[in-house]
Amino acid sequence: MSETILVTGAAGQLGQRVIHHLIETYKVAPGRIVAATRSPEKLSALADKGVVTRKADFDDAAGLEKAFAGIDRLLIISTDALDTPGKRLVQHKAAVAAAAKAGVKHIAYTSMPAPDDSLVVFAPDHLGSENAVKASGVAYTIFRNAWYHDNYLHAMPHNLQGGKWYTATGDGKIATISRDDCALAIAAALAAGASESITYTLTGTELLTNRQIAAAVSEASGKPLDVVDVTDEQLGQGIRGAGLPGFIADMLVSADANTRAGKFAIVTGDFAKLTGKQQQPLKDFFVAHKAALTAAG
Numbered sequence: 006m007s008e009t010i011l012v013t014g015a016a017g018q019l020g021q022r023v024i025h026h027l028i029e030t031y032k033v034a035p036g037r038i039v040a041a042t043r044s045p046e047k048l049s050a051l052a053d054k055g056v057v058t059r060k061a062d063f064d065d066a067a068g069l070e071k072a073f074a075g076i077d078r079l080l081i082i083s084t085d086a087l088d089t090p091g092k093r094l095v096q097h098k099a100a101v102a103a104a105a106k107a108g109v110k111h112i113a114y115t116s117m118p119a120p121d122d123s124l125v126v127f128a129p130d131h132l133g134s135e136n137a138v139k140a141s142g143v144a145y146t147i148f149r150n151a152w153y154h155d156n157y158l159h160a161m162p163h164n165l166q167g168g169k170w171y172t173a174t175g176d177g178k179i180a181t182i183s184r185d186d187c188a189l190a191i192a193a194a195l196a197a198g199a200s201e202s203i204t205y206t207l208t209g210t211e212l213l214t215n216r217q218i219a220a221a222v223s224e225a226s227g228k229p230l231d232v233v234d235v236t237d238e239q240l241g242q243g244i245r246g247a248g249l250p251g252f253i254a255d256m257l258v259s260a261d262a263n264t265r266a267g268k269f270a271i272v273t274g275d276f277a278k279l280t281g282k283q284q285q286p287l288k289d290f291f292v293a294h295k296a297a298l299t300a301a302g
Contacts, residue, residue, distance in 0.1 A: 008037065008110075009075060010195050013061050013100065014082035015040035016047040018155075019115065022188030023080065023195070024051060030189065031196035041072050063096035069103035078195055079104050080113045083134065087127060088252050097134035105141045113146040113195065114138050115187075118206050118271045120149070124263040126255050135204075144202050148191050151208040152260065152269060154183045154290040157222070158297050165228045165298060170219055172232060173240045177264035178212035180272045183285050190279040205275040209284060212270055218287065225291035226298045237262055 010027065014020040024040055027033040035055035040048050048058040061072040063084055073079060081100050086092040097114070104112050117123070120131040138145045164170040187207050194205070213221075215232050223230045235243070237258050244254035263269055276284050291298060 008077035008198055009039060010037060010078045010080070011039040011041055011059075011073060011076040012080045012082065013041050013063075014084065015051065015058075016042040016044065017082065017085070019184055019188055019191075020082050022185050023082075023192050024056065026189050026192035027196060028054065028056075031192055033196050039076060063100055066099045066103055069100055070107050073104050073107035073109055076104075076107065076109050078111045078113065078198070079109045080115075080191065080195060081134075081138075082115050083131065087256065088250070091130075093127070093130045094133045097130070098137045101134070101137045101141050105143055109143060111144045111146070111200065112138050112141065113148065113191070115191070116147050116149045118149045118151055118208065119268060123268055124259050124266060126259040139202075144200055146194055146199070146202070147204040148187070148194070149204065149206040150182070150187045151206070151271070152179060152181045153187070154181050154209075154285070154287050156181075157218070157291075158294060161222055161298055162300050165222065165226055165230055168229050169231050169233050170215070170222075171235050171240060171243055172215050173235055173237050173258065173261035173265060174215045175234065175265040176214060177267055177270065178214055179264050179269040180209035180212050181287055182207055182209045182276065183290055186276060186284040189282070190276050193279045205279065206271060206273045207276050208272050209287060210272065211286070212272060213287065221288040221291050222298065225288065225295055228299070 012020050012023055015024060024038060027038055028035055039057045039059055040051045041059045041061035043062045045058045045060050052058050059072045062068055084093050084096050086096060114134060116131040116135055120128045135147055190207050219230045219232050241254045241258045244257055
């Protein structure tokens, strides 16, 4: 295959891992990969490996068309513009339009599970972006990435210090997956060069309750962790009280509500279908990241 693959958000955590797996796992020649970001100077390590680097600013539509010139397969990694409602959707629509104008042959996009039936505040961004991709007339692959194992590393060290995890997920279950496993599956699909339009949902293999997750955290860290059930309002107040911005609090509360409602209780075999491997279980992820879990805050 001699297609050129462009990855947006190449300086971000998912983008870096996708490019890593394209080169190291699937042996795609670095010269066929274009890494794009707002600040290409951050990509010097990739440039040293022979990866082409370009500037791609999602707020600059004309610049995007130039960045996507000569690209066969484009991966649009959803942006982190979550502080302004609707901004991300505008950015994604601009990228899709620029890709179509530039003659890109296949668009891939990173979404979330079931964005059409979700309580998560940013779900409409993803649904609108998926619809824009589908309406472009360009062949597409949509990757609906489940909640990352990695997300637990933000608050769990603090929770472990106090021995309590305040959560509004109730009896809801969730099948999380590591960011690196999502990157592996995305890279597999990009490297395979399939031409049909398809949607994959990348999840873990087992549905877990907050008690089961807490037990896995406790076992990996060697520290006790009790689950304390709270309401959405109490959770939101606690997150704001910890000094986090309101939009972050709203996002985390909506994710807990989505879990509680059973809307994250999705398990698919798409990861294994794409990679031929088994994804890393959450408990193994916690063991591998014990140092981060037990770090003093």
